Amino acid sequence: MTDTAATRIWVWRAAYTGLALGVMVLSLVPVGPGHLRLPGPDLLFCLTAAITLRRPELAPLPLVVALFLLADFVLDRPPGLWTAVVVGMVHVLRAQVIRVRELPFLSEWSIFALVLAGGVLVERVILFATFTPAQPLPPVLLFAAITALVYPPVVLFTNLGLRLRKVALGEANMLGNRT
Amino acid sequence: MARDRNGASEFSRPVRTILVGLIVVALLGVFLMWRIDNPRVERMRMAVMDRFVPTFDWALAPATRLARMIEDFESYTRIYEQNQELRRELQQLRAWREAALQLEQQNARLLDLNNVRIDPRLTFVTGIVMADSGSPFRQSVLVNVGRQDGIIDGWAAMDGLGLVGRISGVGERTSRVVLLTDTNSRIPVIIQPSGQRALLVGDNSAAPLAQFVETPEDVRPGDRVVTSGDGGVFPPDLLVGQIALASDRRLRVRLAAEYGRLDFLRVLRSAPAERIGDPGGLVGLPMGGASLDLVPGRADD
Structure with a gap:
């Protein structure tokens, strides 16, 4: 009984890892490499946030750190910075899990957007503090806005595609051990 | 549990x-x-x-x-105009080809007459574009040639026609090419008929800026832009593009390389330019008896 529940959790985690790697590979596809695209969205963060707000145990911190660090390296970002910011954001989101469970989606979305805005701000402050050449502000704001806009479709995908729902009040004790 | x-x-x-x-x-x-x-x-x-x-x-x-x-399917929608356009272009290109062939022959003859030695340094390695930078704020591509093909940081990468970027980061089998449009890209260039020097500065837009032009009045839209070779990183005279005047009156460069379709890139092997370091020595008869012996010898001939 416990055994199957444990393996199930690991299957979920593997699925999350697979999806994350898929997102990374897709963003590497050279579709007109010189073309200028809209900045964002950070699908990987949307996915992580959606899973964290539903079943936090499916996105354990070490896995999140490993995936985002890999993404930092592969996607040519300053390594470690965005990962650190994401770890902070995920920590804040985790503290909201119990509250979000009772809230409608609109509130969840606004919490996500606020946390994202805070994260982007913190990243920018650190970039300035270390005199790293940073992007001009408008594309960064656009990046945050697009990522926030993409959040509902990602949640729709986790709900319908992955069949991950928020834990209902009655099954709160099981917490993914039994579905 | x-x-x-x-x-x-x-x-x-x-x-x-x-x-x-x-x-x-x-x-x-x-x-x-x-x-x-x-x-x-x-x-x-x-x-x-x-x-x-x-x-x-x-x-x-x-x-x-x-x-x-x-992407190709989308272009079907305007296939008719494209066809007309291509026909026109082809007609013009035929004329140019004829001119080029004649010039090539003439050039070869003249070079032969003058006994000119052509610079053998510019050979290239061709690589396939494997991946994008994956980030909206970075303009770079990954090509499938690396250290084992002898690639070195700083070499120029071109498509068939124009300069595309510069190697920055070499792995065993892959290397990264920072495109001219990246915000970190700075290339010294010359604007052709007027000979003005400028710096090509990428700013994440399709047409990079041409900055630090001494007298912008001498520069016109349509002028050719080539690399200047200043600093010794790039070989000189690689085609970069044409000057265009942006709506904010700043000079930008419309790139000659086809950025929409970067499939194959040529990485130019460039050896650093040789420097002439020592001042010229004293010119005269070599010292010692041996050279003096030569003089009567030559007189005998």
Whole structure:
């Protein structure tokens, strides 16, 4: 009984890892490499946030750190910075899990957007503090806005595609051990 | 196993916060290391890319193909205009080809007459574009040639026609090409008929800026822009593009390389230009008896 529940959790985690790697590979596809695209969205963060707000145990911190660090390296970002910011954001989101469970989606979305805005701000402050050449502000704001806009479709995908729902009040004790 | 969620979180939250703090500090340490010792961490990044991208080659290839097919399909909608346009262009190109052939023959004859030795340094390695930078704020591509093909940091990359970018980061089997449109790209150029020197500065837009032009009045839209070779990094006289005047009256460069379709890139092997370091020696008869003996010898002939 416990055994199957444990393996199930690991299957979920593997699925999350697979999806994350898929997102990374897709963003590497050279579709007109010189073309200028809209900045964002950070699908990987949307996915992580959606899973964290539903079943936090499916996105354990070490896995999140490993995936985002890999993404930092592969996607040519300053390594470690965005990962650190994401770890902070995920920590804040985790503290909201119990509250979000009772809230409608609109509130969840606004919490996500606020946390994202805070994260982007913190990243920018650190970039300035270390005199790293940073992007001009408008594309960064656009990046945050697009990522926030993409959040509902990602949640729709986790709900319908992955069949991950928020834990209902009655099954709160099981917490993914039994579905 | 099944614990009360609230009870568990009451207990574990402080521990968790400390853990998160430690992880964040460690990650910021990585970031600071990148900031301080950039080349080492960038080498590490290239090593990761070297591992990661070829592993997912099987997934990248069909995805790329599919995306290109969709792009091609979109162009079907204006196939008629395209056809007309191509016909016109072809007509013009035929005339040019004729002229070029004649000039080539003439040139070869003249070179032969003058006994000119052509610079043999510019050979190239061709690579296939494997992956994009994956980030909206970075304009770079990954090509499938690396250290084992003899690629060195700083070499120029071109498509068939114009300059595309510069090698920055070399792995064992892959290397990164920073495109001219990247915000980190700075290339010294010459604007052709007037001979003005300028700096080509990428700013994440399709047409990079031409900055530090001494007398912008002498520069007109349509002027050719080529690399100047200043600084000894790039070979001189590689075609970059044409000057265009942006709506904010700033000079930009419309790139000659076809950025929409970067499939193959040529990486130019460029040896650093040789410098003439020592001042000229004294010219005269060599000292010693042996050279003096030569003089009657020559008179005998």
